[in-house]
Structures are given as structure tokens and as C-alpha cells.
Amino acid sequence: MKQSIQLRLGQHLTMTPQLQQAIRLLQLSTLDLQHEIQEALDSNLMLENEEEADRLAAEPTEEAQAEAGSQAERESMLEREVSPDNSSMPDELPVDSEWTDHFDSHIPTGGGGSGEESSDFDIFAQQSRPETLRDHLIWQLNLSRMEGTDLAIATAIVDSIDVNGYLGESCEELLATLDDNELTLAEVEAVLHLIQSLDPAGVGARNLVECLLIQLRQKPEATKAVRDAIAICQTCFKALSRNDIAQIRRQLGLTPEAIAAAISEIRTLHPHPGSLIASAQPEYVIPDVFVRKRSGVWIVEPNPETMPKLRVNAEYAKLIRRADQSKDNTCLKNHLQEARWFIKSLLSRNDTVLRVATKIVELQRDFLDYGDEAMKPMVLRDVAEALELHESTVSRVTTQKYLHSPRGTYEFKFFFSSHVNTTAGGECSSTAIRAIIRKLIASESPNKPLSDNKIAAILADQGIKVARRTIAKYREAMGIASSNERKRLA
Numbered sequence: 001m002k003q004s005i006q007l008r009l010g011q012h013l014t015m016t017p018q019l020q021q022a023i024r025l026l027q028l029s030t031l032d033l034q035h036e037i038q039e040a041l042d043s044n045l046m047l048e049n050e051e052e053a054d055r056l057a058a059e060p061t062e063e064a065q066a067e068a069g070s071q072a073e074r075e076s077m078l079e080r081e082v083s084p085d086n087s088s089m090p091d092e093l094p095v096d097s098e099w100t101d102h103f104d105s106h107i108p109t110g111g112g113g114s115g116e117e118s119s120d121f122d123i124f125a126q127q128s129r130p131e132t133l134r135d136h137l138i139w140q141l142n143l144s145r146m147e148g149t150d151l152a153i154a155t156a157i158v159d160s161i162d163v164n165g166y167l168g169e170s171c172e173e174l175l176a177t178l179d180d181n182e183l184t185l186a187e188v189e190a191v192l193h194l195i196q197s198l199d200p201a202g203v204g205a206r207n208l209v210e211c212l213l214i215q216l217r218q219k220p221e222a223t224k225a226v227r228d229a230i231a232i233c234q235t236c237f238k239a240l241s242r243n244d245i246a247q248i249r250r251q252l253g254l255t256p257e258a259i260a261a262a263i264s265e266i267r268t269l270h271p272h273p274g275s276l277i278a279s280a281q282p283e284y285v286i287p288d289v290f291v292r293k294r295s296g297v298w299i300v301e302p303n304p305e306t307m308p309k310l311r312v313n314a315e316y317a318k319l320i321r322r323a324d325q326s327k328d329n330t331c332l333k334n335h336l337q338e339a340r341w342f343i344k345s346l347l348s349r350n351d352t353v354l355r356v357a358t359k360i361v362e363l364q365r366d367f368l369d370y371g372d373e374a375m376k377p378m379v380l381r382d383v384a385e386a387l388e389l390h391e392s393t394v395s396r397v398t399t400q401k402y403l404h405s406p407r408g409t410y411e412f413k414f415f416f417s418s419h420v421n422t423t424a425g426g427e428c429s430s431t432a433i434r435a436i437i438r439k440l441i442a443s444e445s446p447n448k449p450l451s452d453n454k455i456a457a458i459l460a461d462q463g464i465k466v467a468r469r470t471i472a473k474y475r476e477a478m479g480i481a482s483s484n485e486r487k488r489l490a
Helices: 017-026 030-043 050-058 062-082 133-143 149-159 171-178 185-195 208-217 224-235 237-241 245-252 256-267 314-318 327-363 365-370 380-387 391-397 430-442 452-461 468-477
Strands: 047-049 289-294 297-302 310-312 402-405 408-411 419-421 427-429
Touching (some): 017 327, 017 391, 030 047, 030 327, 047 050, 133 149, 149 185, 171 185, 208 224, 208 256, 245 256, 297 327, 310 314, 310 327, 327 391, 327 402, 419 430, 430 468, 452 468
Parallel strands (some): 289 402
Antiparallel strands (some): 047 310, 289 297, 402 408, 419 427
16 A cells, blocks of 8 residues: 555544533533532642632731730739729528529530520530431330340331331341241231331331221221221222222122222321421522512522632742743643633533523523423523534533522523424413413313313313323323322312
8 A cells, every 4th residue: 555645624622621610600500610629729729719718818817816915814813902892702502592693604506505595506406316116116116115135126126117118128027037946926026016106107118008997097096987998908809009099889789978988087197207307408499590570570580509700829929930830830821721611611511501591481481481381492502502502511611500589499491492383383381380280280171170081171271282191191201190090079
């Protein structure tokens, strides 16, 4: 093969480290961005938080604090020496007096002393972790008089209860795990019945039917409705799950009024009793932008808490010598370059997020004014073309970014939805269709709920062409049961 030299022209995009950093910061959530900024502050000596640096500069130095403390101590000693009111502690105090009547209390707030409580002290902040269902049950067992073998069985049962309050193992499996030849299955079941009497009602059940029966039997008053509810759960639970009222009437011979009262009692029960006790730490969403209406115009403002002000440390920057190629000077130069690029990437990220949020609010102004039914169909391409950005950039910006408005806090992606054509030649957003379906079902007759075909016909009368399968898909996505399961007695 003959070798030759050829000249070719072409264009290609090179992913420089700076561009990779900008893209990575763009797709980070607020919490991840705060961690990234903290890591940059810890690793780069040229970076500093502007607010913290100004606060530290305003505080007195340690030498000044020590001098002020020694001066105050000298003045206090001199005052005690010359003060005529100074007296020693008496041997006894009147029995009807308090310590604070004679002496000042210097016990720090929050320390359990008699000093005034600080308004900033929060007793709940002292909890190391939230209380779990197991902690709640063990606490009740410690208050009981159980001991020895019964306490060991009860502890094993509590350890087998899941977060929903259900027993995850059978009594036979529990008996095998206890590894005691003298124990019998009847003893394990007896302790299990004792566990099932603890709070919350229904805990320790092996299935849903048993959970409901435990709660019904612990009702303070055994009314006729409660007795009928127990009978329905025991004999007609499958028919109840299908909302088959006719079969319940045939099997139990109850009147429609009695069945309605019994079902009302069953609806007051909790299918997951463990969730009433198990508490988890709340996870708060920090919005990236705030949307407010001023003088009839929607204004988008960035959240200053999510955008800390960073700057280059001027003192360290002065140490850089241009002509010096030493190792320390090279390290300072590299840190300075990285700090400048990091600050530039943050500013670019904040500007892009604000631009995208402003465009979303501009396109979805009707939603902010009138609600879900006024949501317009919108895709990533609409925002990308309006802002002259790539769709991938808009996708990164709208991921895990939140917008706080008078109607609530929404993720950016909430405002993007598919559309359905209308008979008038327009388009209707799928979010608006879901809102209409939810409104129709909320206003339907309990004894004659709307079927999917009926909802599709109502939407067709409004000019919205939606198939029955689409109605069913939207209804299931919103967690709404079918018309047969929604049927109630008059």
C-alpha cells in the first residue's frame, strides 16, 4: 500500500475538564450541589465563602478576646472589693424562698437547670434517631410483667414484625428459631395473642383479615355495625374486596343499611398499623427558584440559600509570583485556575436554571392562574428552541430542580407533559385531562360511579378525544379504583 499525505478539514467537540465540570454541576440537585461546593472549599485553598469570610473578619481575634476577658475579670474583682453590698453566702436560707431570689442563676439553658429557658432550645433536636415500631413494642413489653421464657418469645415475635406491623414468620418458624425443646406451639401462639393486644391495634397480625379483625375486636363498643363488620371480614372478605354487595347480602342476609354501616366501620380501620408509629426524619425540598405575582406579573427569583457567594482569597492570590516555577508557586497557580473555573461554572449553572425557570413560568402562566385544568402541553424542545439551548441541557436543568409558587412546590419536569388533539384543532395537556378526570370522579354519584367509557364520552362532548384505555391508564396512575370498586350503597 502506497503511503501518502492528505489534508482533511473537520469539526469536532472536545470535552475539556472545564466543560465536563460545568455539565456535572448543571445536573446536580440543590443538596448535591451544596456537598460539591463544600468539597471544593475544603480542597481548594483559593476558594472562600464570601459571607463567612466577612463574618470572620468582623469578629475580634483570639488575642483581643483574651485581653477583653482579662480586663473584665480585673474590673469584676475590683468591684467586689469596693462594693458595700457584697456579702458571703449564708449558712441557711428561708424554707419558703428559692435560690434565684438571693443569687443569680448561671446554669446554661438547655442543661436542665433552673435558669430561664432559651427560645432557641428545641428538646426534639436532642433525639438521636426517630422511634421505630420495634422500640415502641419493646417499651410496652418492659412495662409488662413478662419474664423468662415468655419474654424471650415476645422479643423474637417483635423482631419478626415488619415496618407495616405484620408478622413476617409463622408460629412454627418462630418455634424453630427459639431452639428450646420444652416450648410448645401453644405457648408461642399465647404470647402472640398478647403481642396483638399491644398498641397500635392490629400489630402482629399474619394477614390483612386478621389485622382488621383485631382492630374490630378492640373497639370500645361492640355495636351491631361492629359485629356485622366482623362477620363480613370472616366470611365474605373476597366479596368485600370486589365490592360485591349482592353476594354479601346473599351470604349473611343483611339489609343494605346494615351492610353500609358495617363497611363504614371497616373503612375506619388502618391496613398498615405499623406506619402509625414508625416515624422517619422528614426530608425537605429546597426550591431553586421562587415564583411570585407582583402587579399582575409573575416574577421568578433565585433562592439565595442555594447559591452561596464564592470568591478567590485575595491574600493567597497575592502570594503567586509570575516568574517563579517552584513547586509551591505552581500549586498556587493551579488552585487559582481551578477556583476561577469553579466560580464561572456556578454562575453559568445559576443563570441557566433561572432562564429555564423563567421560560417555564412564561409558557405555563395559565396553570399558575387557574390550576391543573389550564396546564398547556409542553415538551423539552419548546423551551430549548426558545432559549437556543440543546434539549439535553434543558433535560439536565429540569432534573431534581424545584420551583416554589403560590400553588405549591413542583419539580421542573412537572410542567412538561404530552398532549391530546381536540376537535377544535387545538391540543390539551395530559395533566389537564387528569385534573378533569379527577374532578368528574369526585362529583360522581356514590351508588352509580362513572365508568371509563362514560368518562371518555364526557370528554368527547367537551371536544377532547381520549380512548377508554387512556382513561384507565390515567386513572390507575392517579391511584383511583375502577367504577365497580368505587360503588357505594345509597
